[in-house]
Amino acid sequence: MSIKKITKQAFANFIDNLIKTATVYGVQPKGERFDFAPLASAKDLRLDYDVTLLPPKRFFQPTTETLLTFDGEGRYKSNFDNENFILLGVHPYDMVAINQMDKIFSKDYYDEHYMKRRNNATIIACDVLTPSENVFAASMGMATVSEGFDILLTDIGDGYVAEAGTEKGNALLAKAETTDANEKDLEKRQKLQQDNQKNLNKHKLKCKPSDIPNLLERAYKHPVWEEKAKTCFSCGSCNTVCPTCYCFNVQDSFNWDLKSGKRQRTWDGCLLDGFTKVAGEHEFRSNRADRFRHRFYRKGKYVPEKLNGQISCVGCGRCVGACLPDIANPVKVFNRLVDDLGLL
């Protein structure tokens, strides 16, 4: 696949042309923070952003979606989103998270609702220019990304290096006015990526990510869960802002004819009271500390078992900032375990 260089002016023209025919969600300011929102003009785009409020997962797994409608006579109709769209400005750690979710939603059970949206999407990723306050993607080895995107942009000052990762990306890039990236452009890109692999590291993990599953294997009864959970609100913010949390709750509701209705699913979170409530009102993880611990085991052990060992925390740092009592930071918890239990 080709690696091109595109000047900033040519890039702006390219985007403004795209907007005319396609739905583009690009990163833009929202108050003092950033967010993916429908893009009206290339000049609104902020590829120098630090981190978005919510991760881009909501474009594939909406916060609430209607799965099907039923008529009450035994007939039902599945509901799918068929719109093609472009997601512009996905950071590498979020791209890694999307790659992980793609596996989760297609491997054991093929989730058509998720996968339809995913296949309808074109992802233009971009390397990080401004590290966020809490990012630690470097510690997780996820500060840069080599797959999953259709196009990857790297800002090298006088323009972007644009690498197509798929045929779809290649075809899209062909619509832009580009030149082949030369040696110097590629050196600049490599420098920026190497810097990010060091610098996107506001919290430093004291072990390799691959040490985490074993660490957790020995930590089930460690006091840290109880200690930290003492000030846990069970507010689920560490779940809702996380690009690799994917739990959902399915609920039916009736229309006013009291027989037809719809089935919807909404985001859920393992920290929430009532999360594990199953039929018969039996709650098997009702204790706050158990729920608190569960999240770390999901990220560091259970989900990695489904992902060939890849840790399911990409180090975006969102949960760190979102947790008011400051107990959700995975690095702090894992480092504490390293200190107390050592590495084997």
Next chain:
Amino acid sequence: MSNKPRVAVFDFACCEGCQLQIVNLEEEILDLIGAVDVVEWREAMSEQSSNYDVAIIEGSITRPEDEERLWLIRSRAKVLIALGACATIGGINKLKNNFDLRDVKKWVYGKDAEKPHLNTELTRSVAQVVKVDYLIHGCPIDRKEFTYIMRCILTGKKPEIPEWPVCVECKLKDNRCLWETGQTCLGPIIRAGCGARCPSSGFRCFGCRGYVNNPNINAAKDVIERYGLDVEVLKRKMNLFGSGNTQVTANG
């Protein structure tokens, strides 16, 4: 006589804002009226009835005669619904419980304060007086949630009312947390279901839907201190809706 459930609406101490939400249901009001027989509703009709299946109670209980009337309604109704914060948690009327009742009467009624018909007691929610089957939270209630719960009752399905705090809906709306801007938002300990109405328009949650089932008050104190605020500040903020806020359990 039809076999539709007979519904009666009653109000106690409140501003009637929640009933107004029902009146303002627009097209859905016709669906509601089509599905039930409304037999008493002071705000909307002149008829009265002592024969009803479902009683919807708005307002809090502040006088001995209120309590008697509420007991009577309870004995007649198969299903009793507490409508709005005044009924579910005592609401804004509970403010007065923080003061000496004699002072409160003087502030409100001046020289008439001691007249017998202005007698007042400590404010209680409906659930503190009688058994409540469904709680419809909020000040005022959310219309969508009201119609959802009504349809659940009519179909015999248990309504799913969030047990988690407002922060969940707030995050789903992609809001920036108000704590970052120095506002002491009560979202982390207050029951969701309003769609994070207040934080989404830039105002802190003041707790009108009452606490979640297990509010972590220690965590709230911890956070208050971390943000360099005074625990007393939080207490004052909670007073608006939270004072004496009791844990009530009901189907709703």
